Amino acid sequence: MTDRESIHQLQRWVVKVGSALLTNDGKGLHVKAITDLAEQIAFLRDKGIEVVLVSSGSVAAGVTQLGMRTRPVKVNELQAAAAVGQASLVRQYEEAFQPYRINIAQVLLTHSDIANRERYLNARSTLTKLLELDVLTVVNENDTVATDEICFGDNDSLGALVANLVEADLLVILTDQNGLYTADPRSNPNAKLLTSGDASDESLMSLASGGSKLGRGGMVTKLTAAQKASRSGASTIIANGREPQVLERLFGGEVLGTLLTARDRMASRKQWMAGQMKISGTLMVDEGAARVLREQGKSLLPIGVTAIEGAFKRGELVSCVDPAGKEVARGLVNYHAQEASKIIGRPSEQITALLGYGGADEIVHRDNMVVLK
Ligand SMILES: Nc1ncnc2c1ncn2[C@@H]1O[C@H](COP(=O)(O)OP(=O)(O)O)[C@@H](O)[C@H]1O
Numbered sequence: 001m002t003d004r005e006s007i008h009q010l011q012r013w014v015v016k017v018g019s020a021l022l023t024n025d026g027k028g029l030h031v032k033a034i035t036d037l038a039e040q041i042a043f044l045r046d047k048g049i050e051v052v053l054v055s056s057g058s059v060a061a062g063v064t065q066l067g068m069r070t071r072p073v074k075v076n077e078l079q080a081a082a083a084v085g086q087a088s089l090v091r092q093y094e095e096a097f098q099p100y101r102i103n104i105a106q107v108l109l110t111h112s113d114i115a116n117r118e119r120y121l122n123a124r125s126t127l128t129k130l131l132e133l134d135v136l137t138v139v140n141e142n143d144t145v146a147t148d149e150i151c152f153g154d155n156d157s158l159g160a161l162v163a164n165l166v167e168a169d170l171l172v173i174l175t176d177q178n179g180l181y182t183a184d185p186r187s188n189p190n191a192k193l194l195t196s197g198d199a200s201d202e203s204l205m206s207l208a209s210g211g212s213k214l215g216r217g218g219m220v221t222k223l224t225a226a227q228k229a230s231r232s233g234a235s236t237i238i239a240n241g242r243e244p245q246v247l248e249r250l251f252g253g254e255v256l257g258t259l260l261t262a263r264d265r266m267a268s269r270k271q272w273m274a275g276q277m278k279i280s281g282t283l284m285v286d287e288g289a290a291r292v293l294r295e296q297g298k299s300l301l302p303i304g305v306t307a308i309e310g311a312f313k314r315g316e317l318v319s320c321v322d323p324a325g326k327e328v329a330r331g332l333v334n335y336h337a338q339e340a341s342k343i344i345g346r347p348s349e350q351i352t353a354l355l356g357y358g359g360a361d362e363i364v365h366r367d368n369m370v371v372l373k
């Protein structure tokens with residue numbers, strides 16, 4: 001369960017900013033909104049939080065630059081506006097992050113990229129590498145090739161997909177409202193803000209309706225995004241990006257916006273792990289280890305591992321296989337393959353002496369492991 005006080009413990013955040021926030025009422029990009037966002041993201045990174053930014057705004061920026069009076073309706077005009085606007089959007093981010101010496105990267109994705117296994121793995125590997133390199137990635141829909149999404153104006157689900165891809169702990173959706181209300185506050189002044197809910201609660205959908213003219217997903221797509229994000233264990237916060245220092249204050253545990261909790265974070269994460277396509281290596285385990293994993297749900301200690309295969313890195317997904325060749329479990333490994341080869345078959349007390357530095361007692365901790373039946 002995620003509560004407000006434990007938000008600061010969530011290590012990897014995907015922050016999604018919508019068009020409604022990034023534009024000056026349709027008159028181009030809202031530069032101040034972008035510089036404020038940069039300052040807050042720099043703050044989070046200083047606190048050790050890893051951030052991936054999903055930013056809309058290309059159409060809204062392009063519409064103004066091309067002198068169009070309203071958001072076009074024709075798909076190719078929207079695409080042209082997006083192509084023009086994306087360049088200035090990224091330029092603005094580059095300028096805004098420059099004072100903090102934060103390198104930024106642009107990644108343009110479509111939903112079908114993620115549906116294709118090879119592209120999914122490529123996208124995941126690139127995004128993970130960029131995180132390792134301490135680069136701030138700015139993701140948007142690849143509007144030149146995607147058509148459904150641009151018509152619908154829904155970057156919320158892209159935010160959820162990215163949260164799934166990078167296995168984020170938290171998805172923060174910043175918009176122009178304080179969060180999810182009991183009804184659309186634009187048309188219903190008596191609507192009340194909900195501060196928390198369950199990400200998979202279907203009944204919330206009846207409160208939501210479509211959005212503004214510039215960004216058009218509205219609350220429906222935000223709630224669907226929260227549901228999707230919860231599948232890989234990420235909770236979602238929908239909050240007002242115009243609220244000063246909103247990200248810093250959320251980090252500090254302040255009750256702002258609507259927190260939609262992934263019901264059982266651990267269970268969702270494990271389910272997600274079981275369905276992952278990329279296994280980076282194999283740990284051969286002995287009978288005894290296979291038994292305690294299967295029957296007692298214990299962590300895997302190096303002493304129970306007889307051999308390893310693959311050049312896996314720390315944090316990657318490995319498969320644990322019993323002497324009969326049957327897969328027992330999958331989990332995130334605590335050691336690089338080279339390190340693992342030195343400690344397998346040995347008691348955990350010897351790890352420091354064997355490696356020359358200390359590390360976890362477990363080679364795969366049970367919290368990061370799913371046992372396969
Ligand atoms: N129950 C609700 N609570 C809050 N906002 C709602 C609700 N139902 C619909 N909305 C609308 O959703 C809009 C935000 O969605 P959208 O315009 O797509 O923003 P963004 O561009 O940030 O994704 C709000 O401005 C509001 O009019």
Ligand SMILES: N[C@@H](CCC(=O)OP(=O)(O)O)C(=O)O
Pocket residue numbers: 017018019020055056057058059060082140141143149150153154155156214215216217218
């Ligand atoms: N990808 C396009 C459209 C996405 C969009 O409008 O999404 P959103 O405002 O987040 O609901 C853009 O950047 O303008």
